[in-house]
Amino acid sequence: MTQSFQFSLLATDGAARRGEVSMPRGTIRTPAFMPVGTAGTVKAMYMDQVRDLGADIILGNTYHLMLRPGAERVARLGGLHEFARWPHPILTDSGGFQVMSLAQLRKLSEKGVTFKSHIDGVVHEMSPERSIEIQGLLGSDIQMQLDECVALPAERDVIERSMELSLRWADRCKIAFGDQPGRAMFGIVQGGDDEALRVRSAEALTGLDLKGYAVGGLAVGEPQPVMLAMLDAVCPALPQHKPRYLMGVGTPDDIVKSVQRGIDMFDCVMPTRAGRHGLAYTRHGKINLRNARHAEDSRPLDAESDCPAARDYSRAYLHHLVKAGEALGGMLLTWNNLSYYQSLMQGLRDAIEAGRLADHAAALAEGWARGDL
Numbered sequence: 193m194t195q196s197f198q199f200s201l202l203a204t205d206g207a208a209r210r211g212e213v214s215m216p217r218g219t220i221r222t223p224a225f226m227p228v229g230t231a232g233t234v235k236a237m238y239m240d241q242v243r244d245l246g247a248d249i250i251l252g253n254t255y256h257l258m259l260r261p262g263a264e265r266v267a268r269l270g271g272l273h274e275f276a277r278w279p280h281p282i283l284t285d286s287g288g289f290q291v292m293s294l295a296q297l298r299k300l301s302e303k304g305v306t307f308k309s310h311i312d313g314v315v316h317e318m319s320p321e322r323s324i325e326i327q328g329l330l331g332s333d334i335q336m337q338l339d340e341c342v343a344l345p346a347e348r349d350v351i352e353r354s355m356e357l358s359l360r361w362a363d364r365c366k367i368a369f370g371d372q373p374g375r376a377m378f379g380i381v382q383g384g385d386d387e388a389l390r391v392r393s394a395e396a397l398t399g400l401d402l403k404g405y406a407v408g409g410l411a412v413g414e415p416q417p418v419m420l421a422m423l424d425a426v427c428p429a430l431p432q433h434k435p436r437y438l439m440g441v442g443t444p445d446d447i448v449k450s451v452q453r454g455i456d457m458f459d460c461v462m463p464t465r466a467g468r469h470g471l472a473y474t475r476h477g478k479i480n481l482r483n484a485r486h487a488e489d490s491r492p493l494d495a496e497s498d499c500p501a502a503r504d505y506s507r508a509y510l511h512h513l514v515k516a517g518e519a520l521g522g523m524l525l526t527w528n529n530l531s532y533y534q535s536l537m538q539g540l541r542d543a544i545e546a547g548r549l550a551d552h553a554a555a556l557a558e559g560w561a562r563g564d565l
């Protein structure tokens with residue numbers, strides 16, 4: 193067990209990387225998908241199930257946990273790992289993105305963000321320093337800098353000023369983070385849809401010699417080709433021997449194409465949120481169990497899956513549960529979806545090791561396109 197934070201590059205296939213992040217609480221096999229545990233729970237799942245599916249790390253949200261139950265309270269109760277009974281690594285987002293997408297009446301300045309809680313209307317101020325303090329109180333293993341995710345489309349000078357603010361906040365977060373052995377603080381590359389600004393952000397953050405680098409400001413509604421073009425610009429500008437994390441991504445297709453461009457870590461609410469809304473991710477593509485065509489289909493989602501939710505329940509039963517609004521419907525589909533996402537990541541890790549990622553990606557896309565026979 194290591195007391196430090198260490199990224200090892202084990203294999204490459206084109207720009208894709210197979211690696212490992214070793215931390216005191218465990219090793220993260222990359223490419224990795226991080227199930228989203230926003231308020232200290234991966235919704236509709238037991239933590240043991242999340243682990244059994246192969247997750248090495250989960251994501252928590254500073255914004256949600258600072259509002260409820262409160263960072264100091266979580267610290268008094270032993271920290272987020274103890275509180276949520278997840279002893280493995282946790283990455284926490286810094287809150288800026290959630291403030292801008294969830295909070296009421298928010299104001300952003302050089303100092304930080306001021307906002308009213310969407311829960312009880314209480315006004316909160318969050319500076320880069322306070323965000324890092326909260327993530328430390330939670331006991332987060334990988335802490336994200338506070339940043340500004342500029343809404344697109346935006347004028348170039350607006351994107352530039354926002355990117356430069358995030359760079360100044362990265363510096364303040366690095367100072368506030370100090371020296372926390374075994375933990376890491378990641379910078380977040382901004383720059384909107386402007387390749388030159390993206391490269392400037394990546395190079396400036398690299399100069400801070402951080403433990404890892406996230407790519408933010410994407411998966412905010414831009415077309416996939418725009419997102420991929422930003423990765424083509426950013427990844428070569430980031431250090432080879434540090435992990436790269438694409439925030440908020442994505443669909444299976446987004447993940448495959450981003451791994452091929454050099455991304456190592458992902459998080460997305462898609463598999464869990466879609467599961468609660470009746471949508472199943474499978475190797476034959478997406479299946480909407482709300483659709484009446486499943487009402488008498490006795491087949492399981494995937495007879496060859498080793499996940500009981502995919503193998504042992506008929507589509508007819510899942511359709512019934514979803515239509516009836518039964519809790520078990522969301523539980524089974526979340527289980528299936530996270531199982532599919534983790535098996536997707538394992539397949540990508542194996543393919544990179546074997547130098548056959550291009551063929552593997554083509555076979556995946558063919559399965560999704562063939563659809564559900």
Ligand SMILES: O=c1nc[nH]c2cc3[nH]c(NCCN4CCCCC4)nc3cc12
Nearest residue numbers: 289339341408409410411412439440462
């Ligand atoms: O620039 C960011 N900085 C900090 N955190 C972020 C989180 C993000 N999450 C996303 N996208 C999430 C997209 N997701 C897709 C499924 C439905 C709900 C929204 N972009 C992000 C950018 C950032």
